[in-house]
Amino acid sequence: MIEQHARAEALDRAIDAARVGERPDADAAAQADRATADTLAALHALAEATSPSSEYVSALESRLLATAPEQVSLAPLGAAATVAPPAAAMGAPGPGGLRHAAPVSRRARNWLLTGARRLASLAAVALLCLAAAGALALVLPGVLRRGIAPSPSSVAAPSPVPVPPALATAVLLETWDAASGRAAIIPADPLTGQPLPDYAPVMTRENGTLRAPQAVSANGQKLAVVAAQGQACEAYAGGTSCRASADNLRLVDVPTWRETTAPLPTSGWAWPLAFDPAAARLALAYNTSTSTTLLLFNATTGQLAAQRQLPFRPALLDYTRDGASLILYGQPLGSDPGMAKPAPPRALLLDAATLDTRWDYQLADLVSGEWCETACFSWSPGVILAPDRRALYLVHADAERLTTVDLAARTVHTVAIGAAQPRPDRLLALTARSAAAKGDATGAFKTAVISPDGKQLYVVGLKRQAASSTPAPRPATAETFGLLVLDAASGRTLAHHDIPAVGIALTPDGAHLLLTDSGLTWTEILDARTRTPVTRLDGWTVQIGRRLDGQPLLLASRSPGQTSELAVLDPCTFAVIASWPAGAVSWVTGP
Amino acid sequence: MNDAIAGTPGRPLPECADQPDALRGDEAAERSLVMAARADRRRFAPLYRAYVAPVYRYLYHRTGDPHEAEDLTATTFGQALASLDRYEERGRFAAWLFSIARHTLRDHQRRRRPHLDLATAATALLDPAPSPEAQALRAERDRDLHRAIERLPAGQREALSLRFFGGLSTRDVAAVLGRSEGTVKMLVLRAMDTLREHYRQEDHR
Numbered sequence: 001m002i003e004q005h006a007r008a009e010a011l012d013r014a015i016d017a018a019r020v021g022e023r024p025d026a027d028a029a030a031q032a033d034r035a036t037a038d039t040l041a042a043l044h045a046l047a048e049a050t051s052p053s054s055e056y057v058s059a060l061e062s063r064l065l066a067t068a069p070e071q072v073s074l075a076p077l078g079a080a081a082t083v084a085p086p087a088a089a090m091g092a093p094g095p096g097g098l099r100h101a102a103p104v105s106r107r108a109r110n111w112l113l114t115g116a117r118r119l120a121s122l123a124a125v126a127l128l129c130l131a132a133a134g135a136l137a138l139v140l141p142g143v144l145r146r147g148i149a150p151s152p153s154s155v156a157a158p159s160p161v162p163v164p165p166a167l168a169t170a171v172l173l174e175t176w177d178a179a180s181g182r183a184a185i186i187p188a189d190p191l192t193g194q195p196l197p198d199y200a201p202v203m204t205r206e207n208g209t210l211r212a213p214q215a216v217s218a219n220g221q222k223l224a225v226v227a228a229q230g231q232a233c234e235a236y237a238g239g240t241s242c243r244a245s246a247d248n249l250r251l252v253d254v255p256t257w258r259e260t261t262a263p264l265p266t267s268g269w270a271w272p273l274a275f276d277p278a279a280a281r282l283a284l285a286y287n288t289s290t291s292t293t294l295l296l297f298n299a300t301t302g303q304l305a306a307q308r309q310l311p312f313r314p315a316l317l318d319y320t321r322d323g324a325s326l327i328l329y330g331q332p333l334g335s336d337p338g339m340a341k342p343a344p345p346r347a348l349l350l351d352a353a354t355l356d357t358r359w360d361y362q363l364a365d366l367v368s369g370e371w372c373e374t375a376c377f378s379w380s381p382g383v384i385l386a387p388d389r390r391a392l393y394l395v396h397a398d399a400e401r402l403t404t405v406d407l408a409a410r411t412v413h414t415v416a417i418g419a420a421q422p423r424p425d426r427l428l429a430l431t432a433r434s435a436a437a438k439g440d441a442t443g444a445f446k447t448a449v450i451s452p453d454g455k456q457l458y459v460v461g462l463k464r465q466a467a468s469s470t471p472a473p474r475p476a477t478a479e480t481f482g483l484l485v486l487d488a489a490s491g492r493t494l495a496h497h498d499i500p501a502v503g504i505a506l507t508p509d510g511a512h513l514l515l516t517d518s519g520l521t522w523t524e525i526l527d528a529r530t531r532t533p534v535t536r537l538d539g540w541t542v543q544i545g546r547r548l549d550g551q552p553l554l555l556a557s558r559s560p561g562q563t564s565e566l567a568v569l570d571p572c573t574f575a576v577i578a579s580w581p582a583g584a585v586s587w588v589t590g591p
Numbered sequence: 592m593n594d595a596i597a598g599t600p601g602r603p604l605p606e607c608a609d610q611p612d613a614l615r616g617d618e619a620a621e622r623s624l625v626m627a628a629r630a631d632r633r634r635f636a637p638l639y640r641a642y643v644a645p646v647y648r649y650l651y652h653r654t655g656d657p658h659e660a661e662d663l664t665a666t667t668f669g670q671a672l673a674s675l676d677r678y679e680e681r682g683r684f685a686a687w688l689f690s691i692a693r694h695t696l697r698d699h700q701r702r703r704r705p706h707l708d709l710a711t712a713a714t715a716l717l718d719p720a721p722s723p724e725a726q727a728l729r730a731e732r733d734r735d736l737h738r739a740i741e742r743l744p745a746g747q748r749e750a751l752s753l754r755f756f757g758g759l760s761t762r763d764v765a766a767v768l769g770r771s772e773g774t775v776k777m778l779v780l781r782a783m784d785t786l787r788e789h790y791r792q793e794d795h796r
Contacts, residue, residue, distance in 0.1 A: 008776035011783060012761055015754060035787045042790075043755045046736055050756065052647040052661065060643070060665050064672060065633050 014040060163220070163255050168549035170196055172216075172223070172588035174204060181207045185214070185225060185588055187257070190553060190568050191578040193585065199257050202250055203227055210244035213271050214588060217279035220550045222299050223252040224273060224282050227261075232269040234289035237338025237370065246270035246286060251302050254548055262302035265293075272317040275299060276352060283326055283352075285314050294326075294355060308355040312346050320407070321389045325358060326350040327407060329383055329392060331368055341371040345381075347392060347405045347412075359410045367398040370443075378443035382461065386454045386488075393488060395459050397444040402457075402491040415491035417484075446481070447503065450488060451528070452510040457486040458528070460501045460515065483515065483531065497531050499524060505544060507571070508552050514542050523556075525574050535574050542569065545589035555587045621684040629675050638684065639668060646692050649757035653696055655737060663699055667692040686766035689757055693749075693767060739789045740782075747782035750775050 014036070170187040173195075177183070184201035188194060195201075204212040205228040213226040228244035235241075246269050249262040264270070265286060273284040282297045292313045296306040314330035327349060334342035345368045349359040370378045382395035392405040400417040446461030465477040480502060485495040501515035501524065512534060513526040523542045525534040540556040547553060554569040556576070566587065567579035621638060628635035646667055651660035670691050678687055740748060746768075753764045754775075761779075765772045 004777070004780065005773070008773075008780040011780050012776050015779070016760070035790060036783060039783055039787045039790055042732070042736055043751075043786075046652075046733055047648055047756050047758075049733070050648045050651050051644050052664065056661055057640075057643050060661075060668070061636065061639055063665070064639065064668055065636055 011036065163549045166196060167199070167254070167257070168547065170548050171545060171553065171555070172548070174211075174214075174586050174588050175201070176584040178584060181205070183212070185223070187548060190547070190555070191580075193566060193580045193582060200259075202252055202259060204250075205229070205244055210242065212244045213246075213273055215273045215275060215282070216588070217275035217299070218277055219279050220546065220548060221254050222275055222279040222282075223254055224275065224284075224299070225250040225252070226264070226270040226273065226284070232267060232288075235337065237372070239338075241338075243269040243271070249282075249284070249297065249302065251282065251297070251299055253300070260300070260302040262297055262304070264295075272314060274317050274319060276319045276323040277321065278323060281305065281323075281352070283317060283319070285310065285317055285328075287313055294328075294350075296352075296355060306353070306355050308350075310348075311360075312343075312348075314348075316383055316385070316392075318385060318389065319352060324352055325407075326352050326355070327385065327389065327392065329394075329405075334369070334371075338370050339372050341373070341377075342369040344368070345394075347407075349407060349410070359407075361405065361410075361412055363394065363403065363405075363412065365401075365414060366394055366396060366403060375442050378445075378464070380443075380445035382446035382448035382459055384448045384450050384457065387450060387452055388454060391454075393448065393450065393457060395446045395448050395457065395461075395486075397446050397461065402486065404488075417486060417491045418493055444481075445502075449504050449506040449513075451506065452508070455488055456494065457484075457488050458504055458506065458513055459484040459486060460499075460504045462502045462518065478518075480518075483513070483526075485531070495531060497526075499526075505542070507554070508544060512574075514544075516541060537569075537574065540567070540576075542574075543587055543589050545587050555589065557582070557587065618683060625675060625678050625684060628672075632672055632675075635672060635675075642685070642688055643668070645756070645758040646688065649689065649692060649752055650696060652737075652740065652752050652756045654699075655741075659699070663692070663695050666699075667695045670695065683763055683766060685759055686763040689753060689759060689763070689767045692757075736786075739786050743782050743785060747778050747785070750778035751782040754779055 167187055169189070171190040172185055173188045173193065174183055174185050182203065183205045184203050186195045186201045187199050188196060202223070202225055204214070204225050207230055210228070210231060212228045215224045216222070226244075226246045227248050227250050229247045230245045231242045232245040233240050233242040245267075246264045247266070248264055249270075251260045251262065252258070253260075268286050268288040270284050270286050273282060275282050276299075280299055282299045284295045284297065286293045286295055292310040294308050294310050294314075295304060297303065298305050310328070310330075312330045312332040314328045316327070316329040318327050319325070320327060327347075329345060329347050331345040332343045334340045343362075345363045345366050347359075347361045347363060348357065350356065351358055366381060367379045368381055370376070379397040381397045382393075384393045384395075385391075386393065390406070390408040392407060394403040394405065395401075395417075396403065401414055402417050403412060403414040405412050443464040444461060446459055448457050448459040450457050459481070460483055461481045463479045463481065480500040483495075483497040483499045483501060483504075484493065485497075486492065487494055499515055500517060502518045503516035503520075505514040506512070506528060507514070511528055513528045513531070515524040515526065516522065520541045521539065523537045523540050525536070525542075526532065527534055537556065539558040541558065543555045543557070545553050545555040552571075554571050554574070556567040556569050556579075558565050558567075564582045564585070565579055566582040566585065567576045569575065570577050624634060624638050628638070643664065647660055647664045650663045650667070651657060654660055654663065667688070671688055674691070678684070740751065743751065749768060750764055750770075753759045753767055754761070757764075759767070761772050761775050764770075765775045768775065770778075
């Protein structure tokens, strides 16, 4: 009897782990025997295969919750197609700028076409929708504002200091005036791009076109802008490399929109920068052609709290989750930047208050940087922090390897990426010569994102074969790697998809992957779990932003010609729910 | 490139019908939404979106008919909306909603003997992508599992359906059935043992 209870408990845990819509948990499943696990998987698959059609769900919602036309307009953004006439659901433009209606599945078509009862109910819904359409045109702006109200879960975690209602639903935009070369950040209505009155613009740059570095704190309470009044240039690869100069630091307390300015040393440029989790400190790397200094500011007063020289130029700067340490990853520039092979990258852990070194590790096996020998090489590994900030993952650009820097244990280990194979084989694979050594590629970059649970890495990238040995390599051929899904712990390849993407992002809930091509001509959206296509947005680049009250938003931009256009997307269907011509305006997203 | 579309892991997107798990089980949020929906039924929308698929799945697998499941789902939510004032704040919303679904199903079954339209059920479960052979195999597997579930004793069948297809926690299943959590776990274990044995026999054929 006791054994039965223990089995019942183990099964209960296994079911919880494999609940509908969640990824089965191998550990939980392992508690049951194989036959039970198979039965669980079959039940799971059966449950997953049995879902009501989206058309049914939307129509019923309209019927239940929106019995009057003015109420129909309050249907969720995710069901925007439900308030459109049936033609819109088949792909034609609908109200509210709905230009990317999801394709209608075979099951949905069956639902639409099967039986007199369905036709009758469809007609009723259609009449209701048509009646609503007129009202919708009048109330749409209000609908959208209400529709993107925070979800209950985000309501449960309010910002430390409430953002005033006028600011709460705004987003940050960077506007640029081509005539004067001045750029500024303003709070604006995401649905129209109209600036909010009574909020002074925060100047980001004067007399320049290079974008100034910015950061938003994780709690949304602070904005940092490294304001530029010109350019900072340095010798690189036989030419000159220029960035926006770092002339002063502007710290904005978002709830009060109060700005504090702190001076910066002259002649350099800044990158990267990061707020600590409490938004009390801002760490900033200040670079010149000969040195890099880490500056630590009080994020409220702008006073310099600490500073130290860094032994390399960081590409990544962030805090551990408890805010006690600073994580840095980067590489020394070398004696002849862009021409001589630089020293290997390093991972550095600093005390966040004193900036004293806690751990410094040279990643000798990681090929990274740009240099010219017999040919010019350019290798850029994928670098991604674990969501809990306890590990740094480095996806080698030149080889199928994954290096994990365990920041908590202060250990580093490298595994071969590939299908599951015995450990001796994987160790042998580690000793294989890299692509760089073989000379079959002269450069590659990889970029990666990690699932919110920290278990899976999604990697894309591009391999290049340079045509000549000119200092600035010009790719004669370029080949994408496809989308690689890796088990973060073991480096095991979980899946590979032949998608020619070079940019990747994950929605904050981890449900969807956003993939872009090298020319930013499309964004392909995939279900992250199954990697099946959800939709494709031609011409749009998608960004994950947020309103000033912290509510995440899916933002998009495109530049079809001389002008650009910005849009807010439905988080469920990824359809455009509002768009406006932007001119020289771009979203400010972060952190 | 990555910076252009990089996000912050772990943060929820706005409420979304395709991502119902964000709300399900958050008792405080569910309670506050029920309170709000009493004054304005439109505030019921997040709860509807969170639970419409589990309720449909449960009803589909209890009736075996997608059309009946749709009708019963509509009735369940209609009744839930009409009786929001009777929802007790100390109770769990999921348990309350599935109790309504179960009563709705029972009323329906009293009026009409339940049937399992296997051909329809199998067709509805088909994934349009696989090959004809894979479709046939999958349909056969699903039909077989349906039959096996239907043959389970009533208590086991109900507990299994609420747990798997309704997506309820053991605690909520216990509340719906008026049984202890331990009893529910044992009912599900016995149901699983029966199904597992069924699979073993199928494998040895």
